[in-house]
Amino acid sequence: MTQRLDAIRECLEGAVPGIMATCAADGTPNVAYLSQTEYVDGRHIALSYQFFNTTRRNILENPEARLIVTHPHTGERFRLRLRYLRTETAGPLFERMKAKLAGIASHTGMSGVFRLLGSDIYRVSEIERIPGAALAPPPPRASLLAALRAVSARIACCRELDLLFAETLAGLEAQFDIRHAMVLLLDGSGSRLYTIASRGYEASGVGSEIPLGQGVIGVAAREGTPIRIGYATLEYAYGRAIRAATEASGLADALETEIPLPGLADSASQLAVPIRAAGRLLGVLYVESPHNLRFGYDDEDALVALAGQLGAATLALQQASELQEEVLVPEPPPQSSAGRPVVVRHYAGDDSVFLDDDYLIKGVAGSIFWALVRDHVDTGRSTFSNRELRLDPRIRLPDLSDNLEARLILLRRRLNEREACVRLEKAGRGRLLLTASRPLTLVEAGQGGARADGAGC
């Protein structure tokens, strides 16, 4: 075998359907067109099992098969000798194929017809290039290795978490020509992801959430595997997924849609890559494009490598921020704030916070904000240390993996984007400065009744 399977992965993308021959125990041959072929590793491919058809019956009787795949640009054909090994009906490979198949079905008008029952895994024992003409391949769009190297270098220079995310997204645009991307982090509860940074959208969507298992992003996180689709499909559209989840869980989660997820209305190609470090999931790097089949196997490999770097850097910067010696800075003199007081309302049930009637944030970031403004109003303090926040019993950091630094980034961005009268700024290492341009009136709503703290600042 001279031809390597990984070198012809593009042929498995399905632009030209694969054709497969099997034969029954009595020798009767059967030919089938395949809507989906998936590269598994250098020696294995997976085919979609969608119907109990003759092919299925045959491979259960006689595992031998032959498959012809076609290069989408050169027209070169390769004949593979296959042997059926097993079928997977759950797990990363199955979920990857299920999402991709949903895109294929949608693109080919087969939604509702194509449905993945299993991923049939085959060992590839021979690959033969079929003699015949071939077109010249198109020049590569860019060297993905060079792009990866350049973005890696930018990542390695980052000393702050918010800068790390911004640089990664800027690098994706500059080096990979990926213009629509976001980073989402896993909530400490492990049940949802929240958007911490985005690029290429009208509204940043920072603070928007998506439940684990929903849409391309949620499935990538739940299964810990990249999910890549080449055509738009409603089945995995995250806007729809979010709405459905919200409706299913009733009013309690209505705030989840308060901050809309960023996203392209005409998204066609989507790729969600888990960000992992130290053996656990930190979040998801998500990219999309309005063009069909924009991301191939090589793009996926490059972004998986990049997500590895991003994960390691995220973890390192998070840990560094927690170990940082705080530098004491003097408390600034109290500043006078003027104008009509703004009502800061906190709901203890979900730690949601509203400034007048505008929703700001909920969850851990909400509890941080509430603790800060309480202290600010009660004691006149304006500077706070990360360390005291981390130890503050009022702030419910679910566990160590829910990073305070990331929550502060989220909170700071939300305040800036809302052009709120309260802002949080960095005040030296490990310290924060809270400023309020208007007097704050605090109202604790829910759980034992409202509590009003009228105070100027």
Added chain:
Amino acid sequence: MPDQPPSVPSAAPESPIDAEHAAFIATAGASISVGSSSADLLPSITRGIGCRIAPDRSRISVFVAADQARELLDDVRATRRIAVVFSEPHSHRTLQIKGRDAVVESLEPGDRERIERYRTAFTAELGAIGFGPLFTHALIDSGGGDVVALAFTPCAAFDQTPGPRAGEPLANAK
């Protein structure tokens, strides 16, 4: 017939293919794939580059490039088994026809023209879904080598258009 599994029908006295199927096979620019199997049950496959169907539909001949189909030709000579699929990309309409008496033959007068007509029709068909003519020509390029005909009596035919009827014999699918 009803008592037998669909993949092993008894020899039908009449062709399982009606005139409309025959027209589809002979003139639509459908993608053609040909399968066979060896005596020790190893399947083989190649792409067809045209076909001829007898006026009474009792015989179908599928053209293949010999040097792209060495194993398949060996298998057909040894076992005479054949399965041919015609699939129209834009509509997904797909038929599979099977035979048990396939033989490898030389082209007849008129077959070169049939191959050329197929090339034109298939190029138009793939053009409609976005593939350029050069790509399609590469896909069915015979490399300038020998082209042979695989001639067989259709003994079973199935609708394989994706959907609930996929796999049903054509008579039932109508």
